[in-house]
Amino acid sequence: xxxxxxxxxxxxxxxxxxxxxxxxxxxxxxxxxxxxxxxxxxxxxxxxxxxxxxxxxxxxxxxxxxxxxxxxxxxxxxxxxxxxxxxxxxxxxxxxxxxxxxxxxxxxxxxxxxxxxxxxxxxxxxxxxxxxxxxxxxxxxxxxxxxxxxxxxxxxxxxxxxxxxxxxxxxxxxxxxxxxxxxxxxxxxxxxxxxxxxxxxxxxxxxxxxxxxxxxxxxxxxxxxx
Amino acid sequence: xxxxxxxxxxxxxxxxxxxxxxxxxxxxxxxxxxxxxxxxxxxxxxxxxxxxxxxxxxxxxxxxxxxxxxxxxxxxxxxxxxxxxxxxxxxxxxxxxxxxxxxxxxxxxxxxxxxxxxxxxxxxxxxxxxxxxxxxxxxxxxxxxxxxxxxxxxxxxxxxxxxxxxxxxxxxxxxxxxxxxxxxxxxxxxxxxxxxxxxxxxxxxxxxxxxxxxxxxxxxxxxxxxxxxxxxxxxxxxxxxxxxxxxxxxxxxxxxxxxxxxxxxxxxxxxxxxxxxxxxxxxxxxxxxxxxxxxxxxxxxxxxxxxxxxxxxxxxxxxxxxxxxxxxx
Numbered sequence: 001x002x003x004x005x006x007x008x009x010x011x012x013x014x015x016x017x018x019x020x021x022x023x024x025x026x027x028x029x030x031x032x033x034x035x036x037x038x039x040x041x042x043x044x045x046x047x048x049x050x051x052x053x054x055x056x057x058x059x060x061x062x063x064x065x066x067x068x069x070x071x072x073x074x075x076x077x078x079x080x081x082x083x084x085x086x087x088x089x090x091x092x093x094x095x096x097x098x099x100x101x102x103x104x105x106x107x108x109x110x111x112x113x114x115x116x117x118x119x120x121x122x123x124x125x126x127x128x129x130x131x132x133x134x135x136x137x138x139x140x141x142x143x144x145x146x147x148x149x150x151x152x153x154x155x156x157x158x159x160x161x162x163x164x165x166x167x168x169x170x171x172x173x174x175x176x177x178x179x180x181x182x183x184x185x186x187x188x189x190x191x192x193x194x195x196x197x198x199x200x201x202x203x204x205x206x207x208x209x210x211x212x213x214x215x216x217x218x219x220x221x222x223x224x225x226x
Numbered sequence: 227x228x229x230x231x232x233x234x235x236x237x238x239x240x241x242x243x244x245x246x247x248x249x250x251x252x253x254x255x256x257x258x259x260x261x262x263x264x265x266x267x268x269x270x271x272x273x274x275x276x277x278x279x280x281x282x283x284x285x286x287x288x289x290x291x292x293x294x295x296x297x298x299x300x301x302x303x304x305x306x307x308x309x310x311x312x313x314x315x316x317x318x319x320x321x322x323x324x325x326x327x328x329x330x331x332x333x334x335x336x337x338x339x340x341x342x343x344x345x346x347x348x349x350x351x352x353x354x355x356x357x358x359x360x361x362x363x364x365x366x367x368x369x370x371x372x373x374x375x376x377x378x379x380x381x382x383x384x385x386x387x388x389x390x391x392x393x394x395x396x397x398x399x400x401x402x403x404x405x406x407x408x409x410x411x412x413x414x415x416x417x418x419x420x421x422x423x424x425x426x427x428x429x430x431x432x433x434x435x436x437x438x439x440x441x442x443x444x445x446x447x448x449x450x451x452x453x454x455x456x457x458x459x460x461x462x463x464x465x466x467x468x469x470x471x472x473x474x475x476x477x478x479x480x481x482x483x484x485x486x487x488x489x490x491x492x493x494x495x496x497x498x499x500x501x502x503x504x505x506x507x508x509x510x511x512x513x514x515x516x517x518x519x520x521x522x523x524x525x526x527x528x529x530x531x532x533x534x535x536x537x538x539x540x541x542x543x544x545x546x547x548x549x550x551x552x553x554x555x
Contacts, residue, residue, distance in 0.1 A: 010301055012274035014281075017294060053391040060394030068405065076310070079251070079302075097298070098305040107494035113409035114417075137412065140483075141470075141490035152295060156288070172284025179229065179286035224228020 006133050006145065008097045016097050019148045020133040023125055025088045026146055030121075032084035037066045068109070075105040089151065095143045104142040111138030158182040163225055164217030167203060175222050182219030185212075229285045236276060240296065243269050247299045270300040321544025323499035326492060327462060328540070330469055337465035340422040341457070345430030352434030359438075362431040375436050375444045379518065393512035400456060401504045404463035408497045411467020414475055418467030425460060447522065448515050450529030454536045455507035459500040466496035503536075 004020040044062055048055035074082040080092040080100050092100045092108070100108075115124030115136045124136035133145055158179065166178065185193055190209075197204070197211035204214040246266070249257040257263065277293040327334055352359055359368060403421070410417020436445040470486075470493050477485035510532070 010274065010297070011305075012271055014274045014278045014297060016298055016301060018298075053388045055391075057388065057391035057394030060391075060398040064394075064398045064401065068401070093302075096305075097301055099302055099307060101307045102310050103491060103494045103498075106498060107490050110405055110409045110494065110497055111412060111490075113406050114412045117413075141412070141486050142494075143487050143490075152292060172282065175284040176286050176290075180288075183286055183288055222228070223230045225230060 004132070004134055006147075008095075010097070018093070018097055018145065020135070021090050021146045021148050022134045023128040025090060025148075026128070026134075027121070029082070029084035029088040029090055032087050033071075033082050034084075036083055037070065041066055071109045072102070072105045075100050075109075076102050085146075089149045090146055091149050092144055092146055095145060100144050104144050108138040108142035108144050111141060114138070156183045156186055158219050158223060159185060159216060160225070161213060161216040161220050163221035164214060165221050166218040178215060179219045179222050182216050185216070227283070229283075229289060232280070232283075232285065233289060239269075240273070240276075240293070243273060243300075244296055247296060247303070250303055251299075266300075267304060270297075270304055273297055273300060318495070319499065319502055320539075323495070323502075324540045324543030325545075326495055326499070327465075330465060330492065330496070333469040333472065334462060334465040337418070337422055337461045337468055340419055341426040341461050341464065344423050344426035345433070348427055348430030349434040349437070352431065352438050356435070356438045359431060359435040362427060363435075368435065371432055371436060372439070372441065375441045375448065377441060377444050379444075389512045389516065392516070393508055396508035396511050397505065400460075400508060401501055404460055404500050404504055405497060407460065408463045408467040408470070408493060408500070411464070411470040411493075412474065413471065415468050415471025418464045418471060421467075422461070422464040429457075444518070447518075447520075447525045450526055451532055452507045452511040452515050454529065454532040455503045455510065458536050458540070459503035459507060462496055462503070463500040466493040466500070469493060 004022065006018045006020055008016045008018060010016055041059075041063060045059050048059045048062075051058070071082055074085075075092050081090065085091060092105070094100050094104060112124075115121060115127065115138050117123045121136075124138075127136045127140065128134045131140060135145060139145060159182065166175075170178075181196060188196070190212075193212045194208050197215050198207050200215065201207050201211060204211045204218075206214055246257060246260065246262050249260075273293065274297055277290065277297050280290050280293055348362070363371075403425070407418055407421040410421060433445065433449075436442055470489050473485050473489035474482070480488075514528075
């Protein structure tokens with residue numbers, strides 16, 4: 001399976017489909033976080049350095065907080081998102097899709113020490129490539145998952161056409177495919193529309209523009225337009 | 227029912243719920259005080275019902291994806307864990323943590339041996355072969371140690387810096403070392419073994435070298451008190467790392483995945499406890515250990531008290547609740 005969907009059955013009996021995030025957006029989020037932390041640290045060090053030796057102590061504490069506590073605090077108290085993850089639309093959740101709690105968050109961030117080996121996240125990268133849900137070692141052991149936050153569908157409308165009843169015997173997901181084709185039509189060039197519609201020639205019985213129109217007709221019928 | 231009719235029937239309801247869910251994300255307090263909050267579980271379950279219907283009837287992604295996104299948002303809200311409470315943290319530190327340490331006593335004992343055996347060996351060996359110190363440390367390092375523990379100084383254990391500066395440095399360095407010791411245990415335990423043994427050699431080496439050259443007084447006066455927390459915390463972090471590595475090697479009568487998750491859960495709690503211990507150690511080290519003029523009785527008396535406190539806490543802490551079949555958390 002190339003699909004990184006993780007299905008979770010909720011207590012209500014519906015399936016949540018979480019889209020696991022791969023290495024690239026996560027690396028981008030990490031980079032944003034890294035830059036932010038560096039900026040905060042340097043900005044704080046300027047006034048602190050004027051305080052002399054005690055300021056250095058506070059600086060060391062700040063560095064500690066940024067290095068070890070920042071991610072945990074963000075994940076546990078701010079909805080599983082560090083600022084970088086927020087910018088990339090990522091979110092840390094526990095394996096059952098619920099918000100991540102303190103102990104798993106601590107664990108996944110401590111085990112970053114191993115994932116970062118040998119300095120360039122090679123272990124973590126290998127792990128995200130092997131794991132079906134793109135988890136690094138820390139995520140696997142902490143039982144957490146980084147997912148893409150749900151983005152809204154485009155809100156595209158099916159173009160109006162004279163409704164035509166599709167041949168009987170189609171399954172529910174096949175109905176959905178026809179409607180989705182119609183919804184996406186506006187984003188496709190006519191050539192691509194026809195190319196896709198030709199694949200359904202055995203169903204529609206016609207090719208080219210007529211095939212597209214036939215599918216739009218089916219979609220309008222399926223949507224319940226009179 | 228056809229898709230468009232279904233959407234037309236429920237659109238109003240969905241967008242109201244969506245508005246409230248978005249409000250939760252931005253202004254949680256205000257949203258949860260809203261009277262709508264009481265209806266949320268009912269509305270959420272209705273939404274789940276709609277999603278199930280939409281999927282079963284083969285509605286398009288425009289509908290199912292939108293509903294799924296709302297369900298995901300609602301799921302996050304309804305099943306969010308309770309906020310961490312200070313009281314539970316306190317109970318964990320006083321009772322849960324020592325209980326956890328005791329339950330992992332084999333790994334803890336192994337870690338203690340890995341750390342104290344090389345330390346004691348270096349300490350004793352350097353009394354008879356002082357020149358070995360040069361094989362452990364460079365000359366510059368030795369000079370630095372000698373300067374830090376020079377009996378003539380009014381501050382011991384540091385070459386420069388105020389209490390606050392040293393507190394920050396100790397927190398940063400010691401906690402980072404403990405965390406790395408724990409995490410590197412994942413590499414089949416090799417990391418934890420290495421860090422424990424290496425720290426044993428270094429600490430034993432410094433102690434042996436300074437004792438042998440007659441600077442033992444200031445050195446032991448400096449380290450005795452905070453060592454109670456610091457060395458124990460390091461051993462505990464190392465033990466937790468060993469546990470992680472051993473579980474990876476020999477998960478026992480479980481599959482490796484779940485066994486690692488269980489070991490990780492225990493290890494993270496131990497690391498949190500070690501973190502608290504190291505904060506205390508850093509405070510003692512920065513604000514108490516460094517004062518040179520306290521008489522020996524006070525210095526070593528307080529150190530003995532702290533060692534008793536730490537060992538007693540680890541030995542008996544939470545034993546009462548356990549015997550009574552208490553909360554077991």
